Amino acid sequence: MIFPITAIYASILALIGLVLMFQVVLMRGKTGISILHGDNMLLAQAMRRHGNFIEHVPLVLILMGIVEANGGNPTLLHVLGTVLVVARIAQPLGLHHDRMIHPLRAVGTVGTVLPTVVLIGVALWQVVGS
Incomplete structure (x- = not known):
């Protein structure tokens, strides 16, 4: 099965994730800190930016793929x-x-939570409500 809509957003988001990862890598090279953040707040900030992305994006993409596989509305996706x-x-x-x-x-938080909640609802509706 092909998931063209999910593939588009997964690819774009993967590029964003790579940028965030490379920011951590570059900061580690600059500071010489290889584990944790060594009390360097800029490194800690870069780590949290990447970590926050990794904590949330995969779940949304999984839900998007499930909804798309179950015939979800392309415009909504x-x-x-x-x-x-x-x-x-x-x-x-x-x-x-x-x-x-x-x-x-705030934009980042709301814009992450909203698609997550909507996709949870749609995925459940596709299975239970139909």
């Missing part, structure tokens, strides 16, 4: 995928070690 991409670009830009509140962090 594209809207949710686009929201997730925008959110995952905004989230690291708003995640700073020296300030808790930032508008882009």
